[in-house]
Amino acid sequence: MILICACPLIRVQAQINLVLNPSFEQYNNCPQDLGEVRYATWWNCPDTSYYPNDTLPITCVPDYINECSSFSYSSAPANELFYHFPRTGNGMMEAMLYTDSTDSIYRGAYNYLQGTLKSTLVAGQAYCVTFYIASEQCSGWATNNIGAYFDNGTIDTVLWQNCGYPQTQYSPQVNDTSIINDTLNWVQVQGSFTANGTESFITIGNFFDSAHTQAVPVVPTMYIQPPPSSNYFAYYLIDDVSVIPINATANAGPGGVTSSTGDSVWIGTTDGYLPCMWYIVGAGLIDSNIAGFNVHPDTTTSYVMALTVCGTTTYDTTTVTVVPEGIPALIGMCNVQVFPNPVTDVLHITGLQDNTTYSLLNVAGISVQSGILHKGNNSIAVQEIFPGTYLFQLTGAYGEKKVVRVTKE
Numbered sequence: 303m304i305l306i307c308a309c310p311l312i313r314v315q316a317q318i319n320l321v322l323n324p325s326f327e328q329y330n331n332c333p334q335d336l337g338e339v340r341y342a343t344w345w346n347c348p349d350t351s352y353y354p355n356d357t358l359p360i361t362c363v364p365d366y367i368n369e370c371s372s373f374s375y376s377s378a379p380a381n382e383l384f385y386h387f388p389r390t391g392n393g394m395m396e397a398m399l400y401t402d403s404t405d406s407i408y409r410g411a412y413n414y415l416q417g418t419l420k421s422t423l424v425a426g427q428a429y430c431v432t433f434y435i436a437s438e439q440c441s442g443w444a445t446n447n448i449g450a451y452f453d454n455g456t457i458d459t460v461l462w463q464n465c466g467y468p469q470t471q472y473s474p475q476v477n478d479t480s481i482i483n484d485t486l487n488w489v490q491v492q493g494s495f496t497a498n499g500t501e502s503f504i505t506i507g508n509f510f511d512s513a514h515t516q517a518v519p520v521v522p523t524m525y526i527q528p529p530p531s532s533n534y535f536a537y538y539l540i541d542d543v544s545v546i547p548i549n550a551t552a553n554a555g556p557g558g559v560t561s562s563t564g565d566s567v568w569i570g571t572t573d574g575y576l577p578c579m580w581y582i583v584g585a586g587l588i589d590s591n592i593a594g595f596n597v598h599p600d601t602t603t604s605y606v607m608a609l610t611v612c613g614t615t616t617y618d619t620t621t622v623t624v625v626p627e628g629i630p631a632l633i634g635m636c637n638v639q640v641f642p643n644p645v646t647d648v649l650h651i652t653g654l655q656d657n658t659t660y661s662l663l664n665v666a667g668i669s670v671q672s673g674i675l676h677k678g679n680n681s682i683a684v685q686e687i688f689p690g691t692y693l694f695q696l697t698g699a700y701g702e703k704k705v706v707r708v709t710k711e
Contacts, residue, residue: 317573320545325575326393333376337363348416348458364413365396384438389488389541399508400445400536414507425499428548430612431476434488439524442533445517447510449477452501468511552609554620567622570594581606644709647685663693
């Protein structure tokens with residue numbers, strides 16, 4: 303009989319998407335008015351130092367849209383300005399990205415949406431940037447030059463000086479030059495850039511003035527004030543923002559052990575939105591656009607995450623083992639520690655309760671190094687192993703297993 307280590311189940315904390323609240327699902331208040339962008343956690347307009355509360359003119363502020371709202375201008379899918387569901391979840395943003403008005407209130411009015419990254423980007427690292435746009439049915443114009451600008455927040459200290467006008471002094475690292483006029487489907491805006499190591503904010507908008515923007519009139523199917531004959535606005539919905547290292551690979555998590563009456567097991571990461579698809583081996587697609595979730599299969603099941611980053615798709619598999627009731631559990635692997643990670647020369651393994659075999663597997667599942675470890679603390683030399691990502695698999699004397707993802711530098 304094979305006995306399986308039943309360690310406490312802990313959510314995987316490794317994350318891939320560096321955008322906080324990437325699909326606008328987290329909020330501290332349900333929006334019930336225009337301009338309540340700040341109600342979406344970690345999001346605001348770049349004018350927070352000058353307009354910290356509700357005093358910003360509407361022409362400066364994106365709108366937070368959520369299905370929880372009963373206000374006709376911040377509700378979804380039915381809204382005074384559009385009929386559209388969020389791409390994922392219940393939340394999305396609304397922004398005015400071009401105006402052709404000569405009215406002094408609206409002349410040149412552009413909105414900018416600013417979000418906080420989980421960490422400052424790494425100098426020299428290339429990143430894939432993606433978000434989704436849908437034109438609103440109320441729009442009288444469709445525009446190009448919808449992009450994303452990354453910096454350390456400096457834009458926040460000066461934007462108020464010409465609030466609502468195109469910020470042409472900033473050059474977006476990612477910019478879409480196609481005119482987006484689709485009111486039915488979400489259109490992907492995507493590009494890549496190499497960070498300089500100071501970027502901790504993402505700002506989405508149109509950074510070009512009218513002379514350098516291609517905009518075309520469209521026939522609105524929903525109307526706003528001023529009347530249709532003077533509809534000068536290009537309104538867009540925004541959802542599912544991601545900033546991912548270009549070399550990131552799928553991470554389905556370490557899996558786990560449960561029973562028919564046991565706890566569910568978290569698979570994947572805790573990013574929230576992620577441009578991925580989930581499959582059950584032998585059963586097909588089960589979910590998409592979510593980084594991780596709890597599963598509680600009836601039988602031992604393997605799950606595959608397929609992650610697509612700027613056109614490159616990687617795969618990772620994790621297994622949740624279902625133990626029949628009545629099988630005794632071992633805790634021998636629960637206190638085992640494997641470090642450092644990443645590793646350069648020597649990998650340390652502590653807390654083994656018995657003699658244990660190990661195997662270091664490459665991404666193809668081939669063992670590149672294996673051996674026997676003894677009870678207590680052990681060290682193995684890995685300096686001859688090529689850099690990359692490996693699975694370090696430990697198998698105890700009674701068949702219990704522990705698998706750790708290790709990066710060799």
